[in-house]
Amino acid sequence: MMKSTVQPLNFFSAVMLFLGLMAGQTIIAFAAALCIYVFHIDYASSSWFMLIGYMLSMVLPLIFYQFFVLKPKGLDLKFDFKKNTFVTYILAFPLMFGMMLIAEYLVTLVPTSGYFFGNLYKSFTNQMSALAVDNVTMILLTVILAPLLEEFLFRGLIQKSIIKTGLNPKISILISAFIFGAFHVYPWQFVGAFLLGIVLGIVYEKTKSLVLPILLHAFNNLISALIMMKYGPDTTQGILPIEPIYSFLIGVGIFNIFMLAFTFYFRRKASIFEG
Template sequence: MKKYFKITYTESVLLILAFTGLNFFNIIFRKLLIAIHLPDSMIFSISYTIPFIFLFIFISHQAQKKNRIIELSFKVSPWYIYIVLFFVMLCLIILNDYVTSLVPKEGPLLGNMYKEIEDFLKEEAKNPIPFFSTTVLLAPICEEVLFRGIILNGMLKNKIHPIKAILFSSFLFGITHMNPWQFLGGILIGSFIGFIYFTTSSIIDCILLHVFNNAFALFTMFFFMKNEEFFSKEKNFNFWLILIISFTIIMGCIFLFKKRRKK
């Protein structure tokens, strides 16, 4: 009988604390990369990936030590499932945009925080190729393997109720972004991706949804608006549009869940 990798609430939190610690250490590592005159185009990608590499090595070592298997399914879903997945994800992106717009972007604390994020994105966007490849390819792969493939999967294998496991792993996913806008987005979008992992058991589906979300955000920023307009423009949302979108998301999730039960 196979012994699968399992994880508890406490172990999940400790894992994320270790990840956060690695990211703070990464600030020093980033300065080292700058000191050795590494091209700016490479620094962002390398410094982003390093904490994940260390964490995956540690988790792999722990699983091997306990003779546990980390099972990741790379199966591909039927084509019609992807049509539903991406349509629901598009609706969720719009809903997420509305939810995060409710968080103030002004004031001594939130105003400064939002300005720092804005400046960071503008600075990194000066090197579009590494910024795009890291945000659209590296980030979805690394984050989905960690939050859905290891944490959520480990909690499900530990017989933790799916709803609790999905919400808790999404909470951890949101909190690692370390700002209120992405925290809410992490919980909302992370919960949907977690639900998809539960229904399809495929890490590929999760990665593709994450790629779609990040690519949509970047294409919006790069091609549809000027940077200044993207950050400063006030967005107006129609109540009925949000209601229809919410209903569509719910119906899409019900459809996907019924497909899982038929399996």
């Protein structure tokens, strides 16, 4: 079984991750300029451009971390893939679904009109429309690549490296979830990513494995992709066909019940192991 080689977060490793992200963004910007001025291609409506750009943004921080942080120490980047019990899956998926309902409602509270939010929302829906043009690309990006690469980076590397500094795990989860939300840029994505990042962070911290966070992330993104494919990117259609406030309250109930059960289960496992 692989054991994580992630090191405690320090200024140098944080800078390397940031430079990796900036390198990806620079390459994307250069490629966008080539598309417009040389090849006369509207990259903004191209799903393949979005796919390649996304991969560069996610992979280059991992590459920079590998070569500038770990290699000098004779290490290679590895992550935790410990197996989970069946009960863990039974508890984690409803936990995630409850937070999905909560996030779905709170996202609708973010304004979509006005000078600032209106223009930003238009840019957001244009980007989602470009992604939704090709269902295969959308599924590949959101259900396969995003869960893998984002969990590697945000839970397996960033969250773990913060926790290894000795910071309280709860604070570490909130910080990594905030960074995860900020990476998604748009306010409507930030709210959902931050809240779901908290669940993914809790599950990762309890299971010490990326397997379940990756599956939960894929589950959330699959539901979102299916809704987008059916109703389009500019929709407030909820996960459940009921009034949003009731969906929210159901989500709060499901989340709290399974959060208690999930916490109790791992406390019991810990007490049995210690005994």
